[in-house]
Structures are given as structure tokens and as C-alpha cells.
Amino acid sequence: MPARDSRGRPGLNPGRRNENADFTCIRCKRSITANAFGTRHRNHCPYCLWSRHLDDEPGDRQSLCRNPMEPIAIEVRDGGEWAIIHRCTGCDKIGVNRLAGDDHELALLAIALRPLARPAFPLDILDGARGGGWGAVP
Ligand SMILES: [Zn+2]
Numbered sequence: 001m002p003a004r005d006s007r008g009r010p011g012l013n014p015g016r017r018n019e020n021a022d023f024t025c026i027r028c029k030r031s032i033t034a035n036a037f038g039t040r041h042r043n044h045c046p047y048c049l050w051s052r053h054l055d056d057e058p059g060d061r062q063s064l065c066r067n068p069m070e071p072i073a074i075e076v077r078d079g080g081e082w083a084i085i086h087r088c089t090g091c092d093k094i095g096v097n098r099l100a101g102d103d104h105e106l107a108l109l110a111i112a113l114r115p116l117a118r119p120a121f122p123l124d125i126l127d128g129a130r131g132g133g134w135g136a137v138p
């Protein structure tokens with residue numbers, strides 16, 4: 001009697017055959033292999049972290065937008081896991097994506113540190129806060 005579990009589970013995966021296709025990064029043009037540790041839906045470049053708007057729902061590859069998605073921020077989840085926030089340059093859709101195991105740490109740090117490297121207010125107000133302000137005992 002032939003094994004049934006290894007192959008035939010009819011109806012579970014219609015139309016998902018290209019899910020893990022290799023691709024060329026839309027931003028830095030490196031060629032990316034789709035199989036990476038830590039994700040089932042590799043959708044961003046491990047070097048520059050840019051993505052592409054392919055999904056309406058995670059992994060469905062049904063979006064007609066197809067514009068580049070810029071990595072704009074890092075989210076820290078419960079337990080310390082990081083996720084990348086992407087914003088589509090075409091339609092402004094926001095997406096949250098898990099890291100892949102081979103994402104480059106420096107590229108991730110560059111995004112995480114961006115607001116600290118470019119504060120929207122002068123940092124010397126922190127000096128002023130030491131003498132009174134925030135840390136003062138009433
Ligand atoms: Zn890239």
C-alpha cells in the first residue's frame with residue numbers, strides 16, 4: 001500500500017508552486033535564494049532588506065502592485081524577536097516581516113538606529129533634564 005501522507009494532501013496547497021522561487025533584489029540587484037532559515041516566505045533581500053509588494057495576504061503572491069517596499073523600522077516583539085516593517089513605495093501599504101536567518105546584522109542595525117542617528121530634536125535637552133526636569137525629586 002503506497003504511503004499517502006508524504007505527498008498527497010489534496011486541496012491544501014493550490015497554486016503555491018512558485019512560493020519559494022529565487023529572485024533578484026529589486027534594490028541592490030543581487031540574486032537571492034529563496035530558501036533561508038527562519039522563514040517560509042522569503043520576501044526581502046538579506047543585504048539591503050528591501051522587499052517587493054507581492055502579497056495581499058502573507059505568502060499569497062496575489063498583489064498586482066509589485067512596487068518596491070522600503071524597510072522603514074524594526075519592531076521588537078515579545079520575547080525579543082525582531083521584525084522588519086516595510087512600506088510600499090507605490091501604494092504605502094505597511095507590511096511586517098519576520099527576519100530570515102541570513103539577514104545582515106549591520107543592515108538591520110542601520111534601520112534600528114536611524115531615528116537615533118537623526119533625532120528630530122536637539123539631544124542637549126537631555127543635559128538640561130539632569131539638573132531638574134525629568135529626574136528631579138519634588
Ligand atoms: Zn537588496
Ligand SMILES: [Zn+2]
Nearest residue numbers: 053065088091
Ligand atoms: Zn504596493
